[in-house]
Amino acid sequence: MSEAKSNRPLLEIDRFSVRFGDKIAVHELSLSIARGERVALVGESGSGKSVTALSILRLVEHADLSGRMLLDGEDLLQKTEQQMRGLRGADVAMVFQEPMTALNPLFTIGKQIAESLRLHEGLRPNAARKRGIELLRRTGIPEPERRIDSFPHQLSGGQRQRAMIAMALACRPRLLLADEPTTALDVTVRQQIVDLLIALQEQEAAERGMAVLLITHDLNLVKRFAQRVAVMEKGVLVETNTTEALFSNPQHPYTKRLLDSEPQRAVEPVEPDARRLLEVQGLAVDYSTSAKGWRSMFGRSTFRAVHDVDLNVRRGETLGIVGESGSGKSTLAATVLGLQKPAAGHIHIDGLPLASLKTARSRRELYSRMQVVFQDPFGSLSPRMTVEQIIGEGLTMHQPDMDAKARRARVGSLLEEVGMPADAMLRYPHEFSGGQRQRIAIARALAVEPELLVLDEPTSALDVSIQKQVLNLLTNLQKKYKLSYLFITHDLAVMRAMAHRVIVMKSGRIVEAGDTLDVLHAPSHPYTQSLLASSLIVSPAGAAKTPTGTVND
Known part of the structure; x- marks a missing residue:
């Protein structure tokens, strides 16, 4: 490699813009990446990160691209589609966010x-x-x-x-684009993928000078992975600096706001005489699966997803359930909600055994006291129904005597309760952002005045600042209505902010339980310790912390 070429940036983006009709998605972006460098492009949804990455590969459709996009001095925007096919995968490759969708x-x-x-x-x-x-x-x-x-x-x-x-x-490839490569993964798997990417990049950088452009809104990942950070807001590059300098001394207000989005603990003590709203004793849940090998001759086999679980939740209390995918968290929640039949054990709601409900009417009356908020608000809201119909559906079922005028007034007050304008009633889910859709899902859950909310990863699909807003909303609603939460997550920062007590699940069993801060500060089980070791939390001061204190990278 000639000296002139080695001194030239591998990728140089010069006054690059992307326009979709009248909308400008990226505005005069200028950014360079050196050979062997790891750069993170950070920002919330709609900031232009992914559009920029896809534009490098010329995979953005129905858009007007302007400016220059130089790879080793050659302008990618001037190349023909046939030339780009030769570059994709060979010189520039991409790791997408959701591998199940990206793989055939x-x-x-x-x-x-x-x-x-x-x-x-x-x-x-x-x-x-x-x-x-x-x-x-x-x-x-x-x-x-x-x-x-x-x-x-x-x-x-x-x-x-x-x-x-x-x-x-x-x-x-000379340039690897990684678009949210760990978003859908558990914390321990996330750490493994990050460590793998760093190791592979360093090896390829030494041999071929491979650089990585990481697209993410995960500040923990940026802190661990990137050497330099570029921050985008609404299509505009607002700040660029080394990772250490940016985290320790952010300059732009938007960067400061991103770094200040870590959930803050605002948990009020549960009243000493608060009654037990949910009690679970000796719960076991089985799934029927296809037997393998010679066992298939004898029919289907049984897989036990939950083993001998005991737990309780008091009125006004949040019980957190932590664990990786496959640990039994969601199966446990579905069983509590009556959506999955247990193989053994007892579930009591306010002292009433769930198994004693034999009629549809009795089950409906009890289920009005329990509601659920799912992980993906876009998938859990019907695209064919207006917001008014979505929120009012529960009222129609559980309060059939309420007339249309009263129902509409109730929907309007619920929207106001969750910070949404009343005129949102006539719109459809696709017209809202992810955070707004989750507020609508919360309003729907509150419509029938439940006492227990099952929250299944309610903020994992949201940007960090939107996540903080939704958590603050849930905290305020709990204080106002003395709601009980069964909060499922693998995000320990969220758990620390929200839960009074926490149980840790592995392979369907509870391996550790106790007050949240006690478990996070002094975990006794090796599995809990491994979860904590894999979960760095970024503070505005720039230190990467675990719940047990500050650690050095």
Whole structure:
């Protein structure tokens, strides 16, 4: 490599803009990335991060692009589509946010890796398979010789993301784009993927100078991964600095607001005489599964998802449930809500056994006292119904004597309660942001005046500042109405902010339980300790903290 070329940035974005009709998504962005550098592009949804990344690959449709996008001095915006096909995967590769969506469900992992090797390097099937196995081994997938013949649905979330990384690195690109690569993963898997990306990038940087542009709103990930950070707000680059300098001394108000979005604990003590609203004793839940091998001759087998769980929630209390995917958290919640039949054990709501409810009317009356807020507000709200219909549906079912005028007034007051304008009633879910949709979901849950809310990852799909607003809303509603929350999450910062007590689940069992701060400050079980070690929390002062104190990166 010539000296002039080595001193030139690998990627240089110069006064780059993206326009969709009259809307400007990115406005005169200027940013450079050196060879071997790890840069994070940070901002909330709608800031233009992902549009910028897709524009590097020229994958943005129906948009007007202007400015310059130079890769090793060559303007990508001036290249033909045929030329870009030669660059995609070979010189610039991308790791997408949701591997299950990005991977083709009809082809094995091996065939999808081999496709890039065949197109860009002309490898024959046997050579491509051998390279694919080695790539899977490098990314830490166990038994790569077997897993290469697996379909995407046969892999876990972490394994699918590792397979995506293997595909991206197949042709040893000069620039790797990582668009929210850990958002859908548990904290321990997230740490493994981050460590893997750093190790692979450092190895490729030493050999080929590979750089990484990380697109994210996860400040913990930025702190751990990036050497330099660029912050975008509404399509405009507002601040760029080294990671250490930006976290310790942010200059722009928007950057300060992002760093100040860590949830703050505002938990009020539960009243000493508060009654037990929910009691669970010896709960076990089984799933029927297809038997494998010779056992299939004898029919189906049983998988126990929840083992001998005891818990209780008092009026006005938040009980947090922490654990990774597959730990049994959501199964436990579904069983409490009566959506899953237990194999053993007892569930009491305000002293009334759930199993004693034999008629549809009695179950409906009890279920009006329990409501649920799901993780994905867009998926849980009907796109065919207006907000008024969505929130009013529960009133129609549980309070059939309420007339239309009173029902509309109730919907309006609920929207006001959750910080939404009353004129939102006539609009549809797709017309709102993620945070607004979650407020609508909360309003729907409050409509029938429940006493217990099951919150299943209610903020994991939201930006950090919106997450803080929703958590503050939930805190204020709990104080006002003495609501009880069964709060499911894998985010320990959220748990620390919201929960009075916490239980930690692993493989369907409770491995640790106690007051939230006691568990987070002095965990006794190795699994809880590993969760805490994987969960750095960023403070505005720039220190990366675990709930047990400050740690050094």
